[in-house]
Amino acid sequence: MTLAIERASGDAAAKPLVAQAVRQKKNERPSWEEPPTVVGEAAKGITLGGVVLVMLVPLWIIVVTSLSTQAAVNRAGGLVIWPDEITFEAYRVMLSDSTVRSALIVSLGITAVGTLVSMAVSVMCAYGLSRARSLGHRFFLMLLIITMFVNGGLIPTFLVVTGLGGYGQWWALILPSAVSVFNILILRSFYASTSVDLIEAARIDGAGDWRILWSIVLPTSRAVTAVMALFYGVGYWNSFFNVMLYMPTDSEKWPLQYVLLTYVNRGNGMPGSVNSGFGDQFSQTAPLALQMAVVVLTLVPLLIVYPFVQKHFRTGVLTGAIKG
Amino acid sequence: MTLPAVLLLVVFNYVPLFGLATAFQEYDPLAGVWQSPWAGLYQFERLLNDSLFWGALKNTLYLSFVQLILFFPVPIALALLLNSVLSERIRNFIQSVVYLPHFFSWVLAITIFQQMLGGAGALNQFLRSNDIGTWDVMTDPHTFALLVTSQVIWKEAGWGIIVFLAALAAINTDLYEAAAADGAGRWRRLWHITLPGLRSVIVLMLVLRLGNALSVGFEQFLIQRNAVGHDTAEVLDTFSFYYGIATGDYSYGAAAGLFKSVISLLLIWGANKLAHAFGEDGLYRK
Numbered sequence: 001m002t003l004a005i006e007r008a009s010g011d012a013a014a015k016p017l018v019a020q021a022v023r024q025k026k027n028e029r030p031s032w033e034e035p036p037t038v039v040g041e042a043a044k045g046i047t048l049g050g051v052v053l054v055m056l057v058p059l060w061i062i063v064v065t066s067l068s069t070q071a072a073v074n075r076a077g078g079l080v081i082w083p084d085e086i087t088f089e090a091y092r093v094m095l096s097d098s099t100v101r102s103a104l105i106v107s108l109g110i111t112a113v114g115t116l117v118s119m120a121v122s123v124m125c126a127y128g129l130s131r132a133r134s135l136g137h138r139f140f141l142m143l144l145i146i147t148m149f150v151n152g153g154l155i156p157t158f159l160v161v162t163g164l165g166g167y168g169q170w171w172a173l174i175l176p177s178a179v180s181v182f183n184i185l186i187l188r189s190f191y192a193s194t195s196v197d198l199i200e201a202a203r204i205d206g207a208g209d210w211r212i213l214w215s216i217v218l219p220t221s222r223a224v225t226a227v228m229a230l231f232y233g234v235g236y237w238n239s240f241f242n243v244m245l246y247m248p249t250d251s252e253k254w255p256l257q258y259v260l261l262t263y264v265n266r267g268n269g270m271p272g273s274v275n276s277g278f279g280d281q282f283s284q285t286a287p288l289a290l291q292m293a294v295v296v297l298t299l300v301p302l303l304i305v306y307p308f309v310q311k312h313f314r315t316g317v318l319t320g321a322i323k324g
Numbered sequence: 325m326t327l328p329a330v331l332l333l334v335v336f337n338y339v340p341l342f343g344l345a346t347a348f349q350e351y352d353p354l355a356g357v358w359q360s361p362w363a364g365l366y367q368f369e370r371l372l373n374d375s376l377f378w379g380a381l382k383n384t385l386y387l388s389f390v391q392l393i394l395f396f397p398v399p400i401a402l403a404l405l406l407n408s409v410l411s412e413r414i415r416n417f418i419q420s421v422v423y424l425p426h427f428f429s430w431v432l433a434i435t436i437f438q439q440m441l442g443g444a445g446a447l448n449q450f451l452r453s454n455d456i457g458t459w460d461v462m463t464d465p466h467t468f469a470l471l472v473t474s475q476v477i478w479k480e481a482g483w484g485i486i487v488f489l490a491a492l493a494a495i496n497t498d499l500y501e502a503a504a505a506d507g508a509g510r511w512r513r514l515w516h517i518t519l520p521g522l523r524s525v526i527v528l529m530l531v532l533r534l535g536n537a538l539s540v541g542f543e544q545f546l547i548q549r550n551a552v553g554h555d556t557a558e559v560l561d562t563f564s565f566y567y568g569i570a571t572g573d574y575s576y577g578a579a580a581g582l583f584k585s586v587i588s589l590l591l592i593w594g595a596n597k598l599a600h601a602f603g604e605d606g607l608y609r610k
Contacts (some may be wrong), residue, residue, distance in 0.1 A: 016479045028410065030497070030500075030501065031502060032500075032501050032504040032505060033500075033510075034509070036506075036512065036580065044408065044409070047405060048405060048406070048409070048418055051418070051422060051482075052418060052422070053426065054419075054437060054478065055478070055482070056421060058436045058440050059436075061439070061440075061446060062436065069584055073400065076449075077449050077452070077453060078446070078449045079439060079445070079446050079447070079449060081418070081446075104463070121328045121332065123327070124325040124328060124329065124331060125325065125326045125329035125330070128325035128326035129326060137326075140326050141366070142331055143330060143333065144329075144330075144333065144392050147337040147338075149589060149592065150341070150342025150585070151337055151340065151341070151585070152337065152339075152342075152343050153340070153344070153566060153578070153581035153582065153584070153585055154339045154564055154565060154566045154568065154569070154577070154581055155343075155346065155562070155569060155574055155577045155578040156340035156341070156342075156343025156344050156346060156578060156581075157336060157343070158569060159340070159346065159351075159357070159574065160335070160336065160339050160340050160343055163334075163356070163357075164537055170580060175332060175335075175336065176336040177336075178331045178332055179329050179333055179336075180422070181333070184329065207366055209325065209365055211378050213325075221399060222382055230427075235426045236392055237429070238427075238428070238429030238430075238431075238432075239429075240429065240431055240543070241543055241546065244546075245569065247433055248442065256427050257431045257432070258431075260431050260432065260435060261547065262354070263385060263430045270347045274462075290384065292439075295432065295435055295436070295439075296395060298431075298432055298470050299428075299432065302428075306424065306427065307420075310420055313419075313423065320329070
């Protein structure tokens, strides 16, 4: 039995989308293709333009509103679409607010530690499984794959974590979801098909497995490593449900997403906004610009990392990663 | 080197499997799994007589169906459109933009929707300023299925095109040239070359969609359930959370979870059988 995901990522690793490269190199219409109709081209342009706008316009409105003064928000009757009076006041207030500040630190901390743990564990596991003669690798592979189809589900997992004393503990936000079998299988198929000769040569020269992993396998698979780290990192950065399960009342341990949910999405008053210069008429709901600033804050780290990793999506890393 | 990962999986995936025993108990948090009294199939009997559970099952199936019809074709169409754009620069730009929302959290995506379509959002701001009346899309149960499907399309359709783009790229361009020489127009080439080339990927995605018919996005519904009301927004996953953990009726929630897992497993197996029957590999090859 072979899984579709292994087949796909194995193929992708073996020939990193040569076909796509060939097709994309040619920026011109092949001579045998009939000339496009005006209507067809216009419809295509409008559709694709519309798709891009649907993605970007909401982000634009949110960013502009977060940069607006209260007066501009009042004039616009809510969200601000065209920049009117630009101010960084909302950001200043937000970063001086203890709730947001601690949430930012918590989020960054969980993301950093979680990604590190996940990557270490996954890379080691994938390397171990990629060496065909390693001890019991078929058995371990099955053990991994089974978890993709069968799991205890929400409540038994909750009972195990709380049974181990995880309630209110940081590790409860990281360890239960630290291993993604899916990511391991992608890494494994890359490791299995790249630099086989190099590895053999290194082994003859007396390098051990740790040395091979660190000096050969990792450097030769930077793209896939970067993409997997992004997947894990985004997972930790975005998670909020495990907070709801394991520390719903410890507001100083809340990460940014949970703050966003509580104060922006559900419109509860931000405790800090009472004495933050906006006056206590805002103690019920934080001003719109401030809310939008929190939204932007949750976006910023992603927008910083995304351009660096995103270019690897096209190099064939993900053809396998997305299947399954 | 495999051990740390395996250890984590054993603790957090295999041990909970034994925890499924709670579904056959009257779980008492003080007594734990070992000491809690056994209840046989009592929890399942409760489920079958619970109209809230049937409501959740009905909502799940309905939402799954709407998503299958409205969401599933979108990435395919988008991939075909994008593939026909000649300029590599424009193609890359569009790809970067449409992949982005996949990396947003559901909290963020729903907050964005709320700011655009909610009671105080951009849409109603526009309606109010033109005296057309208001429509709070975010809390309207009648259009909820369309709302959540459009959220899924907004967030995931762009990401979904990757596999189709890869499959498109793998189609031999000589086929198109030969077909064109034989007089096939662009629609006939689409029908006779492109779609057959995408067939196995489409079948694979369909198998996965059917196998996941009972999972329609837990966090998405968890966040929006209270705004719309549980009549329309309760799905199986939120049911197990609300009646299992939030109210402390662990065994009942675990039974609902187990029910869902077993049916899902059967669905995956069945969908895969179907794929094999059509001569495709499906999820796994025998």
